[in-house]
Amino acid sequence: MNITKNFTQLENFGHSLNAPAYLLTVNIPEEIHAAFDLAKKMGITVTARGAGRSYNDAALNGGGIVLDMCGMNAITRWDKSTGLITAQSGATLEQIWQKVEPDGWWPPVVSGTMKTTLGGCLSANIHGKNNFKMGPFGEHVIEFDVILPTGAELTCSPNKNGDLFHSIISGLGMLGIITSVTLQMKRMYSGLLSVDAFPVKNLHEHLSALQDGAPNYDYIVGWLDGLAGGSSLGRGQIHATRYLHEGEDPNPCETMKIEKQTLPPYIFGVFPKSMLHYFMAPFMNNLGVWGVNTAKYIASLRKHTFRQSHAAFHFLLDYVPGWEFSYGKTGLIQYQSFLPKESAESAWTEILRLSHKLSLPAYLGVTKRHRPDNFLLTHAVDGFSLAMDFKVTNNNRARLGKMLQEFDKIVLQAGGRFYFAKNSETSAETAQAFYGEETIEKFKKLKNRCDPNGLLESDLYRRIFG
Amino acid sequence: MPDSNKNQDKPAPATPLNPRQRGIIVGASGGIGAALSRKLAREGFSLALVDRNKTALQSLCDEINKNAGETRALIYEHDITKYDSIPDTLRRVIADLGGVDTLVYIAGVIHFPALDEFNFPEDYKMVQVNLLGAMAWMSAIAPLFQNAKSGQIVGVSSVAGDRGRIGNPGYNASKAGLTNYLEGLRNRLTRHGVNVLTVKPGMVKTDMLKLPGAPKPVLAVEPEQIADLIWDGMKKRKQTIYVAGIWKWIMLVIRHIPSFVFRRLNF
Structure with missing residues (x-):
């Protein structure tokens, strides 16, 4: 089989990394067996790729076979x-x-x-x-x-x-x-959710709101202003959301129609959202984001409750299609850390301050409340996560890289973890440190059992287990 | 695996904040090849060094990796005239590098015949290495670049390809063939986002000039200088460069010498 014609340049979600690979389309399970056979014969490796929504190298396999599972x-x-x-x-x-x-x-x-x-x-x-x-x-x-x-x-x-x-x-x-x-x-008993939106003045208030709010709601998420410093460090807005009980929505059949959920393709009825990222791009710098964030925070000072469809509440990233293009040609990376509730505040204070000192603030910060689970390569903790988006430019790459290494040290010190749909720079040492030797050993044993010839490899795998 | 050394450490994977250009240099252990390998490694490339002389490759590779403080280069022992092995070697190299952005073909041999010597075995060797090897490597990588819609092919031809001269018809033919092949490749691939750079060095202070029968060096420059100029041309995605630049003007003149004069000249 000649797969030369399948050689394709593939990217991560943030458009900040690419790796060419032989992209094979899978329509039936038999094609997966065929791909393994082919890889074995050619002496290269295989990675499955879904929608390619990872911010890192999880669905990339430079020089190898990538199976398009869509x-x-x-x-x-x-x-x-x-x-x-x-x-x-x-x-x-x-x-x-x-x-x-x-x-x-x-x-x-x-x-x-x-x-x-x-x-x-x-x-x-x-x-x-x-x-x-x-x-x-x-x-x-x-x-x-x-x-x-x-x-x-x-x-x-x-x-x-x-x-x-x-x-x-x-x-x-x-x-x-x-x-x-x-x-x-x-x-569900309605196509709508009830959202309580309220501001938080600083990181302490922010994390307390997540922790105290969580038991009373079905969902809780915070927006964190990555540019606010001083006494406002970590300020933002909480969206605490609950399902509607049976009977609360007088007409659930109506609100649960797909067209009531679907995000409108136009803003103000006329402006196509697929173009919106062009207008966001000029604001994607420290001054622009400061302006936008400040306005957003001031607007959020009004505590209010509203109803929102499931799709609109959950799929924020789809709200502006192609939003990731607003970060320009060199794209963005996301850095997400998971910290135990006891150490989160001090670690993130240090991290946010460092990003301000180096003038490399996060343009978007999102916080969530988590609990542990019993999956082998788990990223969860009894605590919180903070996801930070950073714009990548040719000028800031080296400095940003160094800063993230400092972040990694702070997070490890505080007993934190990382998530490999997101982080693109985590080293093998850091991954081994937070997974722990026992977990790594267990995983390697399973890897040997399931894949004795080492056919399944992604760029991510080589980076953190290589 | 053909032609590969499986025990080599692989270069660190590229990340958004530590992006890697990935290059293959065929003919890496020669004068210009080694200089360009060092240059590209310093510019942050991950490199596959391909040549038949394993000892020279190994010491070049060790030097590059030591200076970088990490694995930047891998070596592949390869006889260019084994054309059938090239697609397999290429696939291996691309998997090891985690992709490929650039192919540089520098492999070249020369025999300086006497003015009354007609030496087909030597001419054959020159065509094999200077032209057929290039065609074999480039036709293996061209469809990959074409489908990926990116990449750069650098072919090191020679000013000697611009005219057929009394001194070395076989060498002239091999380089003229290469120059022409690269032009055709460029016309095919530019529309797919692939750049093809033809490099035409004049005289370079390499071992070639120490061979028996070699002419006296005229305007000869160090291979390091050539490497800098090639990198400059690669960055600017140029189409044809003469190195050093003076040869552009010299060859402009020589290309326009009419045949009835050229036939009577002794160079």
């Missing part, structure tokens, strides 16, 4: 009486929610974009704004089918192949390629 995306079973849905791994959250919502259900955990595929959601074991309550995506998986590089086809559930269930979920796609997933959906 074609294998059928929803094979949907039972609206039990809320169980089975779909192929290339199906997206967008397909899933649009299938289940009109019947009164919603995915229990979703990412900030609906474009992610089930395979990607399992491999990164994604979390949502309700991680403190619902745990990661993996906790709602009933079972999944996987093809191992050995050629074995397995079904994994918490009770069947339980060790593989708990390691392939969170396993960054490095143990096997998931082909089909069965998920439990959550019952």
Whole structure:
């Protein structure tokens, strides 16, 4: 088979990294076996790629084979009486929610974009704004089918192949390629959510609001102004959200229609949102973001409650299509750290101050509340996460790189963890330090068992386990 | 695996804040090849050094990696006339580098014949290395660059390809063929976002000039200077450069010498 014509330049979500690879489309599971055979014959490696929404190198495999799983995306079973849905791994959250919502259900955990595929959601074991309550995506998986590089086809559930269930979920796609997933959906009584929005003056107030608010809500998320310093360091706005109870929405059938959920393609009815990122680009500098953030904070001082559709609340990243292009040609990176609730405030104070001192502030900061889970390569802690977006330029690369190394030290010192759908610069030493030797050993043993010839490798795998 | 050394440490993977250009240098252990390898390594490239002389490759590779303080270069022992092995070697190299942005073909041999010597075996060797090797490597990588819609091919030809001279018809033909091939490649690939750079060195102070029958050096420059000029041309994505620049003007004159005069000249 001549795969020269499949050689394609692939990028990360942030457009800040590219790696050419032989991109093969997978439409049926048999093609995965064929790809493993081909890789073995050619002496190169394989990575599965879903929607390519990772900010890092998780779905890149420079010089190797990348399997485009998006074609294998059928929803094979949907039972609206039990809320169980089975779909192929290339199906997206967008397909899933649009299938289940009109019947009164919603995915229990979703990412900030609906474009992610089930395979990607399992491999990164994604979390949502309700991680403190619902745990990661993996906790709602009933079972999944996987093809191992050995050629074995397995079904994994918490009770069947339980060790593989708990390691392939969170396993960054490095143990096997998931082909089909069965998920439990959550019952809804309205297409709307009730959102309480209120400001927080500083980091202490910010984290207290997340911690104290979480038990009373279904979702909680904070916007953090990365440019505010001094006594306002860590200020922002909290969105604390709850489902509507049965009866609260007088007309749930109406609000749960897909067209009531879909994000409008125009702003003010006339301006196409697909163009919006061109108008955001001029503000993507320290002064511009300071202006925007300050205005946003002042606007947020008004405490208020409103109702919002599920899709509008969850899929913020889809609200402005192509928003990531507003960061320019050299793109952006995201740095997300997870810290125990005891050490979060002091560590992030140090991190935010350092970013101000070096004049490399985060243009977007997002905070969430988390709880631990029992998947092997877990990123969660009993505490909080802070995701920071940084613009990459040819001038700031080296300085930004050095600053992130300092961040890593601060986070490790504070007992924190990292998430590999996001962080692109974490070194092997740092990954080993927070995963711990025992976990790494366990993972390597499983890797040997599932993939004795080392056929599954991504650039991410080589970076953190290389 | 063909032609590869499996025990080498791989270069650090590229990240958004530590991006890597990835280059393949065929003919890396020669004079210009070694100088350009050092130059590109200093510019942050991850490099695959390809040549038949393993000892020279190894010492160049060790030097580059030591100076960088990390793995920047990998070596691949390879006989250019084994054309059939090139696609496999190329695939291996690209996987090891984690991608590829640039192919530089510098491999070249020369034999200086006497004015009354007609030596087909030597001419054959020159065409094999100077032209066919380049075609084999470039036709292996061109479709990859074409499909990825990016990349740069650098072919080191020679001022000697601009005219057929009394002194060395075989060498002139091999380099003229290469220059022409590169031009055709450029016309094919530019529209796909791929740059093809033809480098035409004049005299360079390398071992070539120490061979028996070699002419006296005229305006000869150090290989390091050539390497700097090639890197400059690569950065600016130029199409053809004469190195050193003076040869552009010299060759402008020589290219326009009419045949009835050229036939009577002794160079």
